[in-house]
Amino acid sequence: MTEQINIALLGSKFMGRAHSNAWAKVGRNAEELATFASQWGWANASIDWREVVSDPEIGLVDIGTPNNVHAEQAIAALEAGKHVACEKPLAGTLADAEAMAAAAAAATGQTFVWYNYRRVPAVALAHQLVRSGAIGRIYHARACYLQSWGGPDTPLLWRFQGDIAGSGAHGDLNAHIIDAVRFVTGEEITTVEGAIEHTFIEERELLDEGAGGEIAGSGAATAGAKGQSTVDDAVMFLARLSGGGIASFEASRLATGYHNANRFEIHGELGALRFDFERMNELGFYDASGDGQTAGWTTIDVTRGGDGHPYADAWWPDSHGLGYEHAFVNQAADILTMVGGGAPVVPMPDFADALKTQKVLHAAIESARHRSPITI
Amino acid sequence: MTEQINIALLGSKFMGRAHSNAWAKVGRNAEELATFASQWGWANASIDWREVVSDPEIGLVDIGTPNNVHAEQAIAALEAGKHVACEKPLAGTLADAEAMAAAAAAATGQTFVWYNYRRVPAVALAHQLVRSGAIGRIYHARACYLQSWGGPDTPLLWRFQGDIAGSGAHGDLNAHIIDAVRFVTGEEITTVEGAIEHTFIEERELLDEGAGGEIAGSGAATAGAKGQSTVDDAVMFLARLSGGGIASFEASRLATGYHNANRFEIHGELGALRFDFERMNELGFYDASGDGQTAGWTTIDVTRGGDGHPYADAWWPDSHGLGYEHAFVNQAADILTMVGGGAPVVPMPDFADALKTQKVLHAAIESARHRSPITI
Amino acid sequence: MTEQINIALLGSKFMGRAHSNAWAKVGRNAEELATFASQWGWANASIDWREVVSDPEIGLVDIGTPNNVHAEQAIAALEAGKHVACEKPLAGTLADAEAMAAAAAAATGQTFVWYNYRRVPAVALAHQLVRSGAIGRIYHARACYLQSWGGPDTPLLWRFQGDIAGSGAHGDLNAHIIDAVRFVTGEEITTVEGAIEHTFIEERELLDEGAGGEIAGSGAATAGAKGQSTVDDAVMFLARLSGGGIASFEASRLATGYHNANRFEIHGELGALRFDFERMNELGFYDASGDGQTAGWTTIDVTRGGDGHPYADAWWPDSHGLGYEHAFVNQAADILTMVGGGAPVVPMPDFADALKTQKVLHAAIESARHRSPITI
């Protein structure tokens, strides 16, 4: 980067930390580091975000706040001529997402959505392999995002409050795997054929005023008092893909044994791919077009820049594993490249693209509630 | 076995071989071996089955024929006072299955259905662990049976002909995993909430007259001529369990990369279980009730009779792996035990039990065709 | 088999059962079944083996007795003009093994040694891949056979008595992996460069008179009384291969957590192979000569006859897993083929071949005891 861009970060919890780390690492060698450091301090100081998004010093506004305020903040920033990077899902409601995409279409700034798993090297490689024709016509996609921190002992965090979070596992987790299937297959989801939305734990202990914990265990519950969980604990749905294939999706916070199992399996006429974030440095590939005698699932160690693996060159020598945060840094780097007029390593979702994922999220819930298929 | 029972086997293809092997091994040390050997030779000779099922020498009729003749044969045998063991699914249609269950209820003979995977030691152990309370209240069941031999080069075998097979992957594969989820959880499936039935390859090459291959590659196709495939290649559905949990099922013959991936994952409040037949001697168990510091998925080698693993004692010293056929032998042994008045190692499905699985199969197809939920 | 051959089986414990099962299955469709059945009954009756090996009705003598009687029985049988199949290791001592190989060289009968793991399909495929040049010049072989039944609670079975067993883990387990490395690489072991022979548990409880348990837990120990274990619990050694590579071997009965981990890894200039009997239906293959971007360890499901996997055609449709016993049946089939003048699927070890393995076993112990390298 020869040009400097000042970045304002809105939000300071889990995603705030993840984004901060990403901006810091991608800019480590550059002048903007000092600038960023002061912005970060400032963001933490909770100054009114309306001043920030109209501050002429700021070039890009990064939104890591709860889903229900994305639209207001993003639209204000776009109207102020800023570039906007927004945490996923694009919004808590379809109406908000549509307004954001409309604002983006009318704005001069670029938009980016933090579907960061696209930049996990294994997922980026899966995208490249499908695009290269390695698996041919797609028959099946099977995606799950399974966690287990939502047991009965977890109190009523904001993530269980529908008015703030928009939804539960669905917007938090299905959003990622819908985006992943769209990104990897290059196809759109055309109908939801059936869905289940389910809340296993209907009441949870209330948190003390102000505790506001981020995740399980981080907030002390007020003894005894309970409140209603107003989000799903799990959502599953079946769908059709634009290329003629069929797909299933499942998100849960009660999949005991899995902590962060963001995974997909995609089967095509010529081969298949599979990924599990719990082993994020590996991509499974089955080449059905070669010699049957040695055919099988190949576990690709995707950290080998010398072998052409996306993003690996930016990090350590081959086969020194990467972690969760590196996808964020990869995305921060691609965003800065795009702001400078360059092309990202793999396609970046903008608001228009993220609106398509939002429509699938919406259709799945409609399908579950009306117990009927929904065409998107 | 102190008593001798003569067994007649109907059917001579894949299942005919599997059953023959099972009866032979379970009886190796016993007098009935010689009797069986002659029966087997006789069965291969294709003598009219109606004579067989009324032969006073015969005590048990084992039916391994195509699904569309199960009912006629089984009912005749039951009416002749025989015990009847029937290959799964119970029948090609719900009406046939209901008639069979009714005949069984009225008969003096016992009935048995070859849902043989119940007697894969890992699946039997999963059943025992759930029954012992090891995973508590069940939240999720996720079951797939994935194969890949149904590509466009596979000709129009009988398994692709709806009038003979009843269905495609659905009756062949979903039948197994519906039974497995019912068996392991001890719960019933109460509604199908949505389903997709799909045929990817609509036309297949016709086989030469009389070729009659059993599976992929085994029959030479007639150059050029094609016929219509009248069964599904894949069926997926979402369901609710009687205990309040939710479940998904998927069967496919086009899941490239998987050859025999009969697998399930079951998540409960206290733990979780997972199984994949491609590693049939292993059961995955997650104990969420113990020390978190050493919690994780434990891969149990289930071939350890000394440690109480079901069926392992009947075979080799601990940790000498078993294969596909041993589940059949285990079932043959349990059937003979039951005919003799004893109890099986784990519950055996009779016609009434298999009718419940058949109802789920039927509901899933109804749900897919009417694009609507179906209560069972 | 159009010709009939009568087989006498000497020995009736673990290996006796494994061999019996093998002969029974391979001959199931053939006339010799009845003959075998009577032989098996006869063998169990413990009639003097000297009569058996000179019985003119007998064509092949199968020796499954303890190591210290192999030589006497095999030589007598060879001198009587029989074919001889002998359990591994060839003998309890190098002198016995040399006498057996000399007798075999002078005899008219063929000899066979039950290094049965050669006929586990994955190991046979590894042999074929190396021979086809798939991994090129060999750099490394790393072989272990790890069990854990030899803890302090296991009593003084015959396998812990040096005068009967010849050695402990070494002859029992290293014998298998020495043979496997020789078989798969096609190279000989030229020197042992260093070795450790170790007995962790020096005293074990005496068994009741006549208890004679085969393995852990199978014999009740006499309270209190202890005897000296006179065999190794573990032996490790380092070696050089005739092609310039280097190798390590390790056998243990105290490798807690592993029950039957017979495994090897072989690294060549163009690729690598790995195998673990605990997942016996899988072979790991790394092809270093292809596209780096999709390079990785491929897990080959070796049960696919349609894809040319050795021995798979004899069993079930593709991808229906095999078990421990099938390697014995495969060997029995190859022995009968060879007796009939045919060729085995993969090379069969005769006494001359097994003597080479015995020399390595001997050199390793010499190296451990003299704390010095030994050239073979």
Added chain:
Amino acid sequence: MTEQINIALLGSKFMGRAHSNAWAKVGRNAEELATFASQWGWANASIDWREVVSDPEIGLVDIGTPNNVHAEQAIAALEAGKHVACEKPLAGTLADAEAMAAAAAAATGQTFVWYNYRRVPAVALAHQLVRSGAIGRIYHARACYLQSWGGPDTPLLWRFQGDIAGSGAHGDLNAHIIDAVRFVTGEEITTVEGAIEHTFIEERELLDEGAGGEIAGSGAATAGAKGQSTVDDAVMFLARLSGGGIASFEASRLATGYHNANRFEIHGELGALRFDFERMNELGFYDASGDGQTAGWTTIDVTRGGDGHPYADAWWPDSHGLGYEHAFVNQAADILTMVGGGAPVVPMPDFADALKTQKVLHAAIESARHRSPITI
């Protein structure tokens, strides 16, 4: 850290980058960040290291230079009263290492050695579990560090030059696993019983003057001209542990298929542990003291701070995987804690401790060259 410490970094290649990243991340929120940034710029400017180590502004000297200059730099820094952190192995020769340990004993500064894998969370947890008695008396340790970048196409980098590197795979890789076995078991290696040191590729292409690549592929070779490799490509050795157990070690740069397989297996009377850096966020644990029916290898996801996993709290929410660099950051944090008078999370190797590892490295080479056991 309330106190500030200025750090000088010597060395600027792979380890220079790894260390820089570590210091930067551990100090991100603190005042020393700005100080470090200027030091880093300064270190890159290649000013004479003698000035640096005597600069009164500097409190800690971090040495990431080639092995043959560690001693001179470390001793000078210690004599100047600095704390010293040194890359592993401690030195290129035993004499250098002894001089360094002597200097450390006489100095006021603390010493630290970058055996960074101790601070991979899985390895730290293995140490804690052994110390807690989870596996009891140790029978076996089996450690390998397998890479494959040393094929015939790799040119004559400094790592193949004995006068600079001291040794090849041995000092580079065996150093890590010797330290790991000592750290995890808490035992010392008392004798080397046998060893092989081997150079497969004796001549390699010369690099262009000044190319000085760090690893495979990073330097353009001069067409044709070759030079002698003067280091080992692989070293294997067998050893005895102070607690009575036995162990094997193997390091290779020609283990085709493995890129960074730093792994160990440790078997004790009550349980076992296994680790492979290629899946660095997992620790395998076998608990042999519990219920046999559910016994098996448990794969512990070690990134769960809430479950007491070492170092996990410093990073992301549970189960968001860590990468290679985090062990360095963990070590930087522990070093700064210790400089401030605190205790590290798990024991930190100082020069005296690292000298013990160096003695084992030395004994293994002596054993290989003299073809004889060596007592340490």
